[in-house]
Amino acid sequence: MIKQRTIKKSVKARGVGIHSGDIINMTLIPAEVDYGVVFRRMDVGGKLVRAHNAFVNEVVLSTSLENQGVKVSTVEHLMSAFAALGIDNILVELDSFEVPIMDGSSAPFIFLVQSAGIEEQEAHKRFFVINEPVKIKHGDSWAQVSPYEGFKVTLEIDFEHKKVKESGQKLSIDFAQQSYLKEISRARTFGYMKDLETMQRQNLALGASMDNAIALSDNDVLNEDGMRYQNEFVKHKILDIVGDLYLLGGNLIGHYQGYKTGHLLNDQLLSAILDQPNTWSIETFESENSPIQFYSEDWQNFL
Numbered sequence: 417m418i419k420q421r422t423i424k425k426s427v428k429a430r431g432v433g434i435h436s437g438d439i440i441n442m443t444l445i446p447a448e449v450d451y452g453v454v455f456r457r458m459d460v461g462g463k464l465v466r467a468h469n470a471f472v473n474e475v476v477l478s479t480s481l482e483n484q485g486v487k488v489s490t491v492e493h494l495m496s497a498f499a500a501l502g503i504d505n506i507l508v509e510l511d512s513f514e515v516p517i518m519d520g521s522s523a524p525f526i527f528l529v530q531s532a533g534i535e536e537q538e539a540h541k542r543f544f545v546i547n548e549p550v551k552i553k554h555g556d557s558w559a560q561v562s563p564y565e566g567f568k569v570t571l572e573i574d575f576e577h578k579k580v581k582e583s584g585q586k587l588s589i590d591f592a593q594q595s596y597l598k599e600i601s602r603a604r605t606f607g608y609m610k611d612l613e614t615m616q617r618q619n620l621a622l623g624a625s626m627d628n629a630i631a632l633s634d635n636d637v638l639n640e641d642g643m644r645y646q647n648e649f650v651k652h653k654i655l656d657i658v659g660d661l662y663l664l665g666g667n668l669i670g671h672y673q674g675y676k677t678g679h680l681l682n683d684q685l686l687s688a689i690l691d692q693p694n695t696w697s698i699e700t701f702e703s704e705n706s707p708i709q710f711y712s713e714d715w716q717n718f719l
């Protein structure tokens with residue numbers, strides 16, 4: 417059978433928070449079967465916040481969760497790493513309201529989980545399977561999921577910038593064919609330097625810097641080391657999508673397609689899917705020879 421997964425032992429990381437600019441301590445802790453992904457805010461008495469669409473409360477610059485007034489911000493890159501490694505059950509302790517941004521990609525979180533080691537548990541892993549298409553629109557942007565034998569993301573962005581246009585604004589990744597680790601995990605978030613300066617004057621994004629983002633001038637990339645992938649921009653957006661989709665509560669079997677999507681549209685899509693129980697089912701697999709065979713193969717690359 418395909419089994420649920422947690423980590424073998426606790427691991428710690430520290431890094432800057434993109435909103436506060438504070439140094440944040442994070443500990444990943446193994447969790448029992450059927451526990452899910454849960455955050456614990458150690459700075460407010462150990463309050464718990466479940467990583468699920470039902471608790472999404474803000475989607476402006478990043479995806480944030482909230483439970484009874486307790487918030488956890490910027491969860492998407494960590495969630496993306498958990499999705500890619502198939503981690504079903506884990507407790508994430510934080511001493512602040514946000515997940516550290518690390519280098520702006522999910523690669524440091526992949527490394528962290530790998531150094532803890534992955535533990536298979538004696539229970540069926542539950543996949544979230546799309547059986548009917550669901551589509552939502554917002555202005556000229558749209559997002560859709562449809563049935564697919566595997567997990568695939570197709571995205572087109574439309575970012576008015578010379579470097580982004582040159583690098584390619586459309587990409588389709590079938591995770592059976594291409595490795596998340598190699599092709600996606602190192603892609604960093606990006607934005608205009610002038611927008612960052614405006615935000616920081618308003619006390620926002622105090623932790624953002626060229627250590628954790630690709631900074632754009634009107635015509636160029638300002639980071640001295642340049643880009644990590646030729647098409648890093650669209651790849652980062654796919655990294656975000658993988659993380660946002662994991663708020664369904666399990667690994668998705670389906671095809672996500674989007675045009676100019678972001679955290680807001682992803683959140684609305686997830687709510688639309690969950691509101692229509694006839695469009696999806698939760699499934700388990702007895703044999704490795706299943707539509708999600710690729711997951712176990714891809715996981716092997718990480719182990």
Ligand SMILES: [Zn+2]
Nearest residue numbers: 492605652656
């Ligand atoms: Zn992102």
